[in-house]
Amino acid sequence: MHAYRSHSCADLNKSHVGDTVRLSGWVHRIRDHGGVLFIDLRDHFGITQVLCDPDSPVFSEVEKVRSEWCIRIDGNVKARDESLINAKLPTGEIEVFVRDIEVLGAADELPLMVFGDQEYPEETRLRYRYLDLRREAMQKNMTLRSDVVSSVRKRMWDKAFREYQTPIITASSPEGARDFLVPSRLHPGKFYALPQAPQQFKQLIMVSGFDKYFQIAPCFRDEDPRADRSPTDFYQLDLEMSFVEQQDVFDTVAPVIAGVFEEFGGGKKVDAPEDWPQIPYAEAMLKYGSDKPDLRNPIEMQDVSEHFRGSGFAIFAKLLEQEGTEIRAIPAPTGGSRKFCDRMNSFAQKEGLPGMGYIFWREADGGMEAAGPLAKNIGPERTEAIREQLGLGVGDAAFFLGGKPSNFERVAAKARDVIGEEKGLTDQNRFAFAWIVDFPMYEADEESGKIDFSHNPFSMPQGGLEALDGDPLAVKGYQYDLACNGYELVSGAIRNHRPEIMFKAFELAGYGEDEVRKRFGGMVNAFKFGAPPHGGCAAGIDRIVMLLAGTSNIREVIMFPMNQRAEDLMMNAPSDPMPDQLMELSLRVIPQD
Numbered sequence: 001m002h003a004y005r006s007h008s009c010a011d012l013n014k015s016h017v018g019d020t021v022r023l024s025g026w027v028h029r030i031r032d033h034g035g036v037l038f039i040d041l042r043d044h045f046g047i048t049q050v051l052c053d054p055d056s057p058v059f060s061e062v063e064k065v066r067s068e069w070c071i072r073i074d075g076n077v078k079a080r081d082e083s084l085i086n087a088k089l090p091t092g093e094i095e096v097f098v099r100d101i102e103v104l105g106a107a108d109e110l111p112l113m114v115f116g117d118q119e120y121p122e123e124t125r126l127r128y129r130y131l132d133l134r135r136e137a138m139q140k141n142m143t144l145r146s147d148v149v150s151s152v153r154k155r156m157w158d159k160a161f162r163e164y165q166t167p168i169i170t171a172s173s174p175e176g177a178r179d180f181l182v183p184s185r186l187h188p189g190k191f192y193a194l195p196q197a198p199q200q201f202k203q204l205i206m207v208s209g210f211d212k213y214f215q216i217a218p219c220f221r222d223e224d225p226r227a228d229r230s231p232t233d234f235y236q237l238d239l240e241m242s243f244v245e246q247q248d249v250f251d252t253v254a255p256v257i258a259g260v261f262e263e264f265g266g267g268k269k270v271d272a273p274e275d276w277p278q279i280p281y282a283e284a285m286l287k288y289g290s291d292k293p294d295l296r297n298p299i300e301m302q303d304v305s306e307h308f309r310g311s312g313f314a315i316f317a318k319l320l321e322q323e324g325t326e327i328r329a330i331p332a333p334t335g336g337s338r339k340f341c342d343r344m345n346s347f348a349q350k351e352g353l354p355g356m357g358y359i360f361w362r363e364a365d366g367g368m369e370a371a372g373p374l375a376k377n378i379g380p381e382r383t384e385a386i387r388e389q390l391g392l393g394v395g396d397a398a399f400f401l402g403g404k405p406s407n408f409e410r411v412a413a414k415a416r417d418v419i420g421e422e423k424g425l426t427d428q429n430r431f432a433f434a435w436i437v438d439f440p441m442y443e444a445d446e447e448s449g450k451i452d453f454s455h456n457p458f459s460m461p462q463g464g465l466e467a468l469d470g471d472p473l474a475v476k477g478y479q480y481d482l483a484c485n486g487y488e489l490v491s492g493a494i495r496n497h498r499p500e501i502m503f504k505a506f507e508l509a510g511y512g513e514d515e516v517r518k519r520f521g522g523m524v525n526a527f528k529f530g531a532p533p534h535g536g537c538a539a540g541i542d543r544i545v546m547l548l549a550g551t552s553n554i555r556e557v558i559m560f561p562m563n564q565r566a567e568d569l570m571m572n573a574p575s576d577p578m579p580d581q582l583m584e585l586s587l588r589v590i591p592q593d
Contacts, residue, residue: 010046289413492537
């Protein structure tokens with residue numbers, strides 16, 4: 001017999017009754033029923049009930065075991081009485097009578113219990129991650145992650161892509177976040193960087209004549225953490241294709257993403273990729289206040305500025321006298337009660353705004369009337385015009401925010417989500433995808449007016465070189481994102497493969513030709529030797545698994561994540577370097593005041 005097991009803890013059933021077996025695993029739960037000990041023995045595959053009574057030659061040893069001890073048992077498979085069958089377990093028809101036991105690893109008092117569904121502080125869970133990972137939900141999440149990655153790889157190979165690996169140590173490159181720098185021992189005073197993405201390398205692979213590339217790529221960014229983003233490293237499905245336009249990329253990656261969600265989405269509806277809408281960035285910001293809208297929610301915001309211009313509501317009327325301002329309405333079907341409206345107004349105040357104006361419509365004298373402070377200030381004619389524009393009726397409401405859209409869109413987007421959730425408008429049984437397209441190439445700093453890239457700097461501007469001769473803020477790029485249920489899952493672009501266009505694009509953002517050659521010399525030089533048109537994208541593996549697992553915290557689907565302060569509590573990272581390490585690297589740490 002094998003040294004540790006003849007079967008896993010999920011294998012045994014009625015056909016094994018009478019067999020002598022060997023199992024190894026962890027003590028999941030112990031129950032003492034009047035001198036008869038029952039142990040739920042758990043391994044990665046499942047649970048088997050084992051029992052021991054005073055007739056067993058190792059009863060006294062079995063009495064000593066505690067939760068999460070790792071043990072091996074030998075025993076005889078017995079059929080459970082009909083009334084004791086556990087239909088929830090694959091092994092629920094049998095139990096194993098213990099004849100021999102070996103303690104493979106005893107456990108100290110546990111800082112967190114594996115059995116049960118108790119909640120523990122995240123700090124405890126991350127410090128003892130190896131115990132946290134033993135829990136059923138975490139085992140399922142990590143298995144799901146592995147299966148998703150396997151499925152993605154198979155689907156990419158089926159589309160005639162090959163996987164190639166790109167360097168982990170490279171040069172610093174502006175990708176929109178901070179680099180992790182790596183000091184060079186052989187070149188004192190110089191630094192490598194961990195790649196924020198394989199961006200330049202995958203483009204160089206296209207220049208090298210490889211038609212299709214993909215990789216499950218590790219990426220490293222020194223970012224502030226969020227619930228849906230890791231503060232240090234993450235994995236993405238990275239892909240690139242030659243001789244393609246934007247739609248070709250969509251047609252390639254959409255069936256891969258849709259297939260994964262159909263396979264692992266637990267039966268939730270996934271729209272056919274050809275039905276995924278393509279929404280221009282400006283339209284997404286207007287209707288949803290976000291470039292990653294949750295389309296499970298049918299609410300669409302509208303510009304209602306004309307109804308407040310010169311109206312009796314002085315706050316909005318005066319706002320509209322300023323350049324670049326507007327009044328936007330958030331329809332709220334079935335939200336027509338003063339209690340709900342006051343609650344949403346309080347929500348806006350908690351988000352840092354003075355509040356949200358509102359109008360709600362109710363029955364009155366067999367008809368309908370508009371209620372709320374705004375309705376009184378602007379009068380029935382304007383109020384009725386707003387109701388008709390928004391398509392609302394009795395029992396509905398509308399909320400209003402005004403000013404420069406960049407100052408209120410974040411709150412408007414959250415308010416839209418809250419209304420959809422609270423009023424039951426958001427379809428919880430669906431994965432709703434949308435391509436966001438026509439991103440602006442540039443943005444201006446509100447204070448300094450300085451122009452910079454708003455998205456990927458390596459994107460081809462729509463209209464090519466000629467488009468860069470006008471207003472930079474009017475230039476759109478062949479850039480695109482794929483949104484799903486309020487999250488950005490995919491980001492990509494058709495690349496700028498023409499050196500003269502690249503130099504001009506970077507010049508508008510304040511980077512001279514010499515600086516571009518210095519920072520991106522390898523790619524610029526390569527583009528002089530017959531670079532093909534190419535494009536691609538990257539899909540966040542962690543975020544995809546997070547959605548499929550039904551959690552909003554990305555740390556629930558990462559094996560060993562950092563905490564919110566970018567610390568690894570289990571491995572004590574980051575840590576202080578040893579003096580001889582610093583000396584070898586010609587570095588000195590300057591204490592912070």
